[in-house]
């Protein structure tokens with residue numbers, strides 16, 4: 264079913280839900296899903312409304328301007344309008360580890376992810392055979408401290424050429440620049456292999472082992488300039504024991520990473536994530 268999704272945030276006040284519903288009804292909209300949340304401390308209102316588009320009397324490119332004129336301005340809304348078609352284009356960035364890549368390509372192949380994957384980009388050539396076995400173009404762009412700018416420029420050119428909508432860092436072990444992130448604000452999802460805010464950085468399993476924790480986890484978050492500090496979309500944990508070695512922690516953790524990342528991708532694809540002050544509201 265062709266759907267439109269509105270994601271709204273604005274100062275909280277009476278009548279917002281009523282006016283948004285009346286707007287959709289006035290243009291013959293059949294509301295399919297509606298959720299809202301009030302952050303009382305911040306005095307902020309958040310809402311997600313999804314409705315059937317085929318019977319809607321406004322054309323796709325008329326909706327945002329009509330909504331802004333009739334509702335948005337009145338409530339000083341910040342809103343984003345999305346459609347569940349055409350399929351969004353998702354680029355995957357990887358380094359040497361394949362577990363998250365395999366999980367994503369396997370779910371995509373099984374029809375579990377409503378996306379197109381036009382390309383995979385990596386700073387190592389190791390995973391080229393796997394990606395090409397799934398019939399997806401693989402681009403090897405080495406990155407080091409001296410060529411990061413030119414490497415990122417090449418990455419951005421490929422992303423633009425393939426009209427990529429959002430990016431998944433599937434254990435991509437390079438810190439991306441603020442300039443790169445500026446092109447995809449809240450559209451880069453990273454899987455960090457720890458239960459943030461514990462153990463930021465490149466080697467969380469070693470840090471967890473040294474600390475002797477009894478629970479490890481994974482965190483999917485939108486990427487910001489500050490490492491492992493962006494808005495958290497999803498987290499998951501697993502119990503570990505004193506006798507677990509580092510390789511065992513890695514194995515337990517990698518299973519958690521895969522599940523956590525796939526959930527975060529689905530929430531993003533279903534337009535169920537709003538961001539506010541470096542945090543997220545997820546309308547499950």
Ligand SMILES: Nc1nc2c(c(=O)[nH]1)N[C@@H](CN(C=O)c1ccc(C(=O)N[C@@H](CCC(=O)O)C(=O)O)cc1)CN2
Pocket residue numbers: 432435436437438439440441453454455456464465486487488489490491492493
């Ligand atoms: N701007 C950001 N870039 C990236 C983030 C992020 O949150 N903000 N997350 C990382 C992924 N990551 C942890 O989840 C991570 C990746 C890389 C490193 C790191 O220290 N890398 C070294 C090089 C390591 C190597 O070459 O193997 C570096 O870049 O100098 C820490 C954490 C993805 N990017």
